[in-house]
Amino acid sequence: MKTFKKTALAGLLAALACTASYAEKAMPDMPRGFGNRPLTMIVPYGAGGGSDQLSRAMAKAIEEETGLSFQVVNKPGGGGTAAIPDFMISPPDGFTILEHIDTAVAAYAKGDIRENPAEDWIPICIAQITFSQIYIRPDETRYTDWESLMAYIDAHPDELSIGILGKVGSMELVTMQQISDALGLKVRQVNYDKPAETYGSLIGGHVDILFEQPGDVRSFLDGGQMKPILTFLNERPGVFADVPTHREVGADFEALTRFRGFFVKKGVAADRVEFLEAACAAGFENPGFAEFNEAKYMNLVQSYRDRAGAVELINETVGVYREVYEQLGIGQ
């Protein structure tokens, strides 16, 4: 638990540092020989998913802001790992950009991939950061909020099941492990692998509780089919002001976040990296992109990190994963 506190402090400092450094940079001049042909943006997930939508929105925003043009290429498979080889064999000229999410960080911490996203890749920005929540059905009568759910679980251990979209070692399962350790939760975990099926399992009554990020289930929240009862964040975000945080219910750990960002390979010329960083910052501020992120509930916490902030976030996340993996005895 001690290390968690340390991480929490480091996280807080990092967040402060990032907010301070978060200011729109003036767009540098286009480096010589760059941008004369379209850039390739590799998306390691399929068309239509969260990463794909983000990449296309960001590509459009950067095109509007800088005049660069993009070709978005989906290379799905292996939970985001199958795309990495093609990125690694591309020349380090800045013409190939990889979108990736915190899953790559977990994969590195676990030893599934060799590349450290903070060292072997250069993050040009993080453009989405969000938190997780726990949801129940609004018409549930056995419990109606976190407090009554805990009371119900105490009286009926191992009766309830929680649906989670994620595999062993994922951000989702690590967070569940942390909250279970902190509060002694006795629920059965069911690991799903397809979003629609996961959400259907709560709505259809096959599981009793759901773990997700608010942007992914926004339509169900707006439609009154799901109700949040716990937020994994240090402070209550505005929209969810009446939902308690994990800290308030007595779980003392720095919760992991879901983040999505853009990377180039190590070895890309400094002026190109700098240009792309500025392009990403400008894209983030683009009104169309801002609207997109708002619709995905990505405006509830500060969702932007520049290069230094991204490296910090990644390193800190690797530390948390390594510690939990060690406790659980998974990974290398």
Place this chain on the structure above:
Amino acid sequence: MDLFIQGTLSLFGNTTSIMIFFLGLFGGMLFGAIPGVNMLTLGAVLLPFTITMDPQNAVMLFSVIYCAGVFGGAITAILFNIPGAPENAPTCLDGYPMTLKGEAGKAIGAAVSCSALGGTVSAIIMMTATGIVASFAVRAFGPPEIFALILFGLAVSASIGASTLWKGWLSVLAGLMIATIGSDPVGGIPRFSQGSFLGLEYQSYYMSAGIHFIPMILGFFAVSEVLAQAVNIAKGTRSRPQASIEFPTIAEFLAVRWTIVRSVFVGFFAGILPGIGATLAAFLGYSQAHRWSKNRDNFGKGELEGVVACETANNAATGAAMIPLLALGLPGGALTAMIMGIFQIHGMEPGPLIFINSGDLVWITFAAMFWANLMIIFLGWVQTKTVVHILRVPFRWLAPGILILAVVGAFALRNLFIDVWIMFIAGIVGYMLRTTGYSAAGVVLGLILGKLGESAFAKSMQLMDYNVLGFLQRPISAVLIVVAAVIIISSIVSELRGGHLQRALID
């Protein structure tokens, strides 16, 4: 009915809408027909443009692309043994042999009519029963029921395409084993990814993604067919298929009426379940038809009923897939997810309230799908009269074209070159399978059902606290499992009693 007429009127009320309707229809069919690109490609390209469109036109466009795209892939499946999209894969099994017998026109005609029929009937069911059906399906079908359904599908798949039941089972088991390559669905534990037996630098990265069934299908059907034809030419035994433009007769349709009814039912049902969709619908439709058909022994040799079964089922799944999307906000596949995106872009949330909040848009969707399915008949008829003439092209020109299309198709799936290698290996293996009486279709079925089935089984175990008997305590899964067991046992018994001998005598 009033609502449907209103929807239709706003659909064809102005020239822009009519143009968009036909754009979707031709676009979907074209992208569906070219292997490698599919309706998803078209959808992803068009999605950004829908932001500035009228919501009704945008939703209509995608509904039409969906219906037309599911049909489009049937044509290349029938003519060249290359399924344009995964949901047309089983169409190859009998469609292509029909082409070889000089009945290409008949096969395409059947595919056209049955796609239209399956799609139209499912659109009608969708219009009448969306709310009720959606809440039933999502409540009644949890992971254990889905696992039982897949087991049921596996039970009938051993009899497809192999010379004996034993070879059929071996083929299916091989497919099941291939399905275990890659990360396991729950633990994410990599399987067969260690070492470097392929000598690739990033082998574990590729292997963790597993073997996708699309390059396998392209290899088994398209590449191995080119090899087989080349061997026939070398031996001097190949005869060029006749390019007939004859449509199936009414009597031929009447003869397979029960297959059509069954496939509509199977397809519709598979379409409703989130994550199952049109591909499994087509395979299940085919294996059901094979199970109940009087002409069982002709399946895989150019039986009209086989084409009818899968093309009815995959289009029946389109209307059904809209039900959980509209009523619960649960998209079953990528294209339905895009349709959901369009609703959201225009400020509407699919879900229980959509019929109240945006009822007009829902009825435009219904009307668009209904008319798109009817239009398929007309377009398909024109295509039947024209496209089959490609068969007049000499094989030495056609073969490289087929291989290029297959390579493009395998690569475009995930933009990974490894898939192209898998396709060529599968092509060679497929050639050996077909010359030894094993079933390529069985392997593919094992692969598809194995992945879905393992995932459903693992979730069921977690849900039921690792109590295997739990499958028999839930009525729907118990019935499906018992029926599956009966089918497996009875087929083994009949094979042991000399079914093999009978078949050998007939052959």
